[in-house]
Amino acid sequence: MPKKKKVKKNKEKEEAWFRLIVLIVSGVIISLWSVPIKFLAVVNWFITVFSGKRNKDIAEFSEYFNTEVYKYIHYLTFMSNKRPFPFTKMEKLNKFEK
Numbered sequence: 001m002p003k004k005k006k007v008k009k010n011k012e013k014e015e016a017w018f019r020l021i022v023l024i025v026s027g028v029i030i031s032l033w034s035v036p037i038k039f040l041a042v043v044n045w046f047i048t049v050f051s052g053k054r055n056k057d058i059a060e061f062s063e064y065f066n067t068e069v070y071k072y073i074h075y076l077t078f079m080s081n082k083r084p085f086p087f088t089k090m091e092k093l094n095k096f097e098k
Contacts (some may be wrong), residue, residue: 017080019095026072026084030065037065056096 044058070093071084082088 016078019076021081022072022083022087023076026068030072030084031068033065033068037062043083059096060092063094063096066091067091067093 033083040058040062044055047053047055047058052092068085068090072089073081074080075083
């Protein structure tokens with residue numbers, strides 16, 4: 001086996017093992033983070049029902065959670081090697097739509 005293929009294979013093995021650490025660390029963070037997000041979803045629902053419009057700040061804060069859950073699932077299912085928070089910087093994939 002050429003050296004380049006062997007190095008790539010070893011890197012993939014290391015990344016596969018690192019997924020266990022990500023599963024535990026990011027999994028705990030996402031689980032804890034989901035509690036206030038669920039509460040804010042209910043709050044935003046009441047705000048929308050009574051005011052007739054969604055709260056942009058709550059929606060944008062929730063998008064950080066949505067993006068990190070998306071990255072977490074994609075990483076753990078080997079769809080991507082892009083690690084979720086706290087192993088990479090937090091980001092938002094979507095913007096608030098009026």
